[in-house]
Amino acid sequence: MTIRELCEKEVVQLEQGVCLGRADDLAFDPATARLQSLILLGRPRLFGLLGGEENLTIPWQEIETIGTDAVLVHTQLPSAAPSKPGLWQSLRARLGL
Template sequence: MRLCELRQKEVINVCSCASLGCVIDVDIDPKSGQVLALIVPGPGRFSSWFGREHECRIPWRCICQIGEEIILVELEDPHPPRH
């Protein structure tokens, strides 16, 4: 699967049934080539016009399934790790 294909998929947290947004980047270990995490945009400050406060880093181990249109992740913490 290519990054451009991942970027078209919406990320859903199965613990809260909340949409986390679409993948904007991936974190890759340069030594092993392994994907460490998916990066999704964080919540907007006041409005999306003013940019994003942070990006949410979703560890690869939290990914349950990658489907045709969505990626299911299991994040117990309502505030995923920040990047």
């Protein structure tokens, strides 16, 4: 299997069956050239102008199976940051609607 083929597979968290996306990068051990982890980049906010979400690193020990279509992992889901109310919700609250 090539690195390109590995990065084209969907990464699925087994406990809840959540699709985490695809691996964007890989981390290797420089001494042994062994694969250490998969890295899934966080989604950009406002086309990347406001930064992005936190990257998700999945250590090799948490990878259960690399199948033909997906990579199954036993990793914890990233905790969702509490969202701030949007502009319209703030305006409605101020106006008492």
